[in-house]
Amino acid sequence: MDVVWMLLLLLLFPLLMWTSSTFVFYFKKFFYVAWMMFLAIVGIPICLLKSGGRDVENMRIIRSMVRHVKYLFGLRIEVSGWEHLQTEGPYVIISNHQSSLDVLGMMEILPDRCTTIAKKELVYAGTVGLICWLAGIVFINRKKTSDAKSVMADAAKTMLDEQIRLWVFPEGTRNQNGDLLPFKKGAFHLAVQAQVPIIPVVFSSYSSFYLRKEKQFKSGVIRLRILPKIETKGLTSDEVSCLSDQSHSLMRTAFLEISGLVAKSNGPLKH
Ligand SMILES: CCCCC/C=C\C/C=C\CCCCCCCC(=O)SCCNC(=O)CCNC(=O)[C@H](O)C(C)(C)COP(=O)(O)OP(=O)(O)OC[C@H]1O[C@@H](n2cnc3c(N)ncnc32)[C@H](O)[C@@H]1OP(=O)(O)O
Numbered sequence: 001m002d003v004v005w006m007l008l009l010l011l012l013f014p015l016l017m018w019t020s021s022t023f024v025f026y027f028k029k030f031f032y033v034a035w036m037m038f039l040a041i042v043g044i045p046i047c048l049l050k051s052g053g054r055d056v057e058n059m060r061i062i063r064s065m066v067r068h069v070k071y072l073f074g075l076r077i078e079v080s081g082w083e084h085l086q087t088e089g090p091y092v093i094i095s096n097h098q099s100s101l102d103v104l105g106m107m108e109i110l111p112d113r114c115t116t117i118a119k120k121e122l123v124y125a126g127t128v129g130l131i132c133w134l135a136g137i138v139f140i141n142r143k144k145t146s147d148a149k150s151v152m153a154d155a156a157k158t159m160l161d162e163q164i165r166l167w168v169f170p171e172g173t174r175n176q177n178g179d180l181l182p183f184k185k186g187a188f189h190l191a192v193q194a195q196v197p198i199i200p201v202v203f204s205s206y207s208s209f210y211l212r213k214e215k216q217f218k219s220g221v222i223r224l225r226i227l228p229k230i231e232t233k234g235l236t237s238d239e240v241s242c243l244s245d246q247s248h249s250l251m252r253t254a255f256l257e258i259s260g261l262v263a264k265s266n267g268p269l270k271h
C-alpha cells in the first residue's frame, strides 16, 4: 500500500508542477527556506571553526555559500555600477527591500567586512538566525524607536573602530507595491553620526517573476544598480531629512528605469 501511495505522489508531483502555478509558488518558497536552513547547518560549524564566534568575517562564508542559489530558481542577476563599490573604509549601503529573495542580490555584490541591520525577530529563525548572529548582523527592535536608535548609535561607533560596512533597508519592511516606500531615518542618522558615505543600491521590481499575492514564482532577471556614493562629511542631524529625500529620489528614478516602469503624475505606476 505504501508503495502505491509513493508512486501516486511521484506522479502527482510533476503533474502539479506542470499545471498549477500556485503549487509551484509554495514549493519554491518552501524549498528556498529549507535550502537556506540546510546551508546554515553546514555554514555554522565552518564559521565557528574559522572565527570562533560572532565576527563580520563570517559574512564571506555566507556570501560564498549562497551565490549558487539563484541558479536553483532560474534567476539571473545583472549588476551595473560596480565601480561605485570601489570605496575604501566604512560606508552605509542602502537598498530597497521586496522579499527575502533580496538576499540573493545582496550576496552577489556584498563587499568585504559588510554586515546588515535586521529586525530582531530574524535571530529566532532557527539555523538562519544563528548564522546571521554569527555574521555580526545588528538586530534592532523596530517597535521601540529609542532602543533601535541606541543600537544604531553603538553600530556607528563599531563601524569606525572595526572598519565595518553596514547594509540597511531604509524602507524598514518588505515592499512589493511597485514603488519605493517613504524612507525611515535610521540609515541616514547612522551615516551622519559615523560621517561615512552612503552607497545606494537598487533592485529592479520582481513583479515580472515573483508576485506574493498572486502566488507566482517564475524564472526571471534581477537588475541591480549600484549608484554613486553620497558624501556625509560635515553634515549634521539637521540635514538628515534632506539626505533621506535626496537618496529616495535618486533610488526611485533608478528603480523605475531598471524595472521598465514609468511614473504617471500622481497615478499608479505602469509597465
Ligand atoms: C550559509 C547559509 C546562509 C543562510 C542564510 C542566508 C542569508 C542570511 C544572511 C544575511 C542576510 C541578512 C538579510 C537581512 C535582511 C533583514 C531586513 C530587515 O530586517 S528590514 C527591517 C529592519 N530594518 C530597519 O528597520 C532599518 C530601517 N529603519 C530605520 O532606520 C528606522 O528609522 C528605525 C531606526 C527602526 C526607527 O523606526 P521608526 O519607525 O521610529 O522610524 P523613523 O525613521 O520615523 O524615526 C523616528 C524618529 O527617530 C529619529 N531617528 C531614527 N533613527 C535615528 C537614529 N539612529 N539616531 C537618531 N535619531 C533617529 C528620526 O529622525 C525620527 O525623528 P524626526 O521625526 O524628529 O526626524
Ligand SMILES: CCCCCCCC/C=C\CCCCCCCC(=O)OC[C@@H](O)COP(=O)(O)O
Pocket (backbone or CB within 6 Å): 032, 033, 034, 036, 037, 097, 099, 100, 101, 103, 119, 122, 124, 125, 126, 128, 172, 173, 174
Ligand atoms: C524555527 C524555524 C523558523 C523558520 C523561519 C525561517 C526564516 C527564513 C529562512 C530562510 C530565508 C533565507 C533568507 C533570510 C533572510 C531574509 C530575511 C528577511 O527578508 O526578513 C524580512 C524582513 O526583512 C522584513 O520583514 P517584514 O516584512 O517587515 O516583517
